Amino acid sequence: MTAYSLLDLVPILEGGTASQAFANAADLARHAETEGFARYWVAEHHGMAGIASAATAVVIAHVGATTSTIRVGAGGIMLPNHAPLVIAEQFGTLDALFPGRIDLGLGRAPGSDQKVARALRRTLDSSSDAFPQDVIELQSYFADDGQTGIRAVPGGGAKPELWILGSSLYGAQLAAALGLPYAFASHFAPGALDQALSVYRRNFKPSAVLAKPHAMAGFNVFAADTDDEAELLATSMQQAFVALRTTGTGVPLPPPVPGYRDSLPPQARAMLDHVLECTAVGGPDRVHDGLARFVERTGVDEVMLVSSIFDHDARKRSLGIAAQAMRAIGAAHPPESDAAAVTANG
Template structure:
């Protein structure tokens, strides 16, 4: 059976609050643990009214406290926003609190626009090509071998599972060179998926933490008892995505019947392309979609993601998704 994990952007729904979004994240993580998901990740995004996971390490601690066995972590931390020492201290703390359960996915995108990036970092003169060096500096803090005699406390001796994230070939190259597991953001940036996986696998160098490539890819899943119900649930995320792409980010709206058709052929085609790595429908539809995705990509793990307005429908979607991958795939 393909391993399934879940990426949560901790959406703030229209009419809701950040407090509610964080409570729902803990509830959803506990549910994901019960039904058998391998890991539960949250992502670093800033300056967005519809996403409550900006203080990513704090949210991870909140989620970890509500669960017992599922791996929890960041998918990911945008390393250019932070000094590696700070991340070593944060995730060293998490590892001390929840040993053997913490993942640290690292990306080089800002997770924000330039205005917010400037507010985060004050200066934008950092070199994005320094990302590999920042990753290695972070590794040195965890190993207790940082230059200059600096000891990360907490941090030294911590063993969070490091991942490299990407939506282009760059991250694949970094993950391969450092011998780390690789996660591709195909749930919203599918174009380079196949090529990135090929680059990662063909250039992989075994390391002390990984002797062969291990790849994961993002995949949107909206599962319900019927295809029609799932299409309705998916319309909330579709509305949010269109709003984001048109420069009007918003909180997660309620579902709208017939939303995609209301966009016209051009708008629907944009959604179909950007969200092409998706399965929307009944358990049989979802099972076939995930199976086809795994057969095409050969990924070792699928990172499921979805933003659904109603909390119980979201939990039901996770339950049906896990049941779908455990059942034999219908021809």
């Protein structure tokens, strides 16, 4: 059965505040928990006017404290921005606070521009080319194996579930080599999705934490009771993507605008069609069909749903419709075996 999870960018709404975004995040995570979502993830972004999850570990702690069963974590932490020891301490703390519920997705993109990257690191001597070594160092801290000569406290012996994230073949190759689960960012970078999944599955090497490949892919959902309502809700995200391409830093998530996409020049519409290729917009039937085609096409073990909608109640309704669709898809295609799911990283 294909699991379904939630990526929340913790949007700051136009005219809203970060405080409101955090309150909405906690409420959304509780709603996802009741709807059977496997995980709730937030992502590290910096200098983005419409995203409140820069202090990612702090947001995870906030959400973890308001939920009880859903896994919570990062999708992801951009490891080149940090010393692995610091991440081991942060996620070791989260694992101690919420044992058995913490995920740590790792990416090698900066999550920012060069100016912000320099402010984060104070130096750009650290490179994304060191990402594999940083991942291995981080694993060593959690394993508490003494390889670094330093003990992470908290962190040593912690068991957050490690994931490798990516939007190209690089992450797929690394996840396969390390025997870790893999998540592909097809909700905004769909181009290499099929090839990356093939590379990951073909090259996967079983590890102490995972016996066989476990793949997740991102998918946007804008669901409502009618197709017309859903198409209107989707215009907030469309505006946000156009603004990001225009300004480089984005804007607070704007309210929906009727007819927005049709008002754009052809090149902007083409950009949206590409970026949002892995998307379902519509009422329950249309969303079910879109999700079913995506699951059949990719064969992924999990779908990471993204639903950036201006109105909070409409967003919850969208996720409820999507969850119902995923349950129906799972019931129609039961698992062939009871093989173990992803285990915690040790």
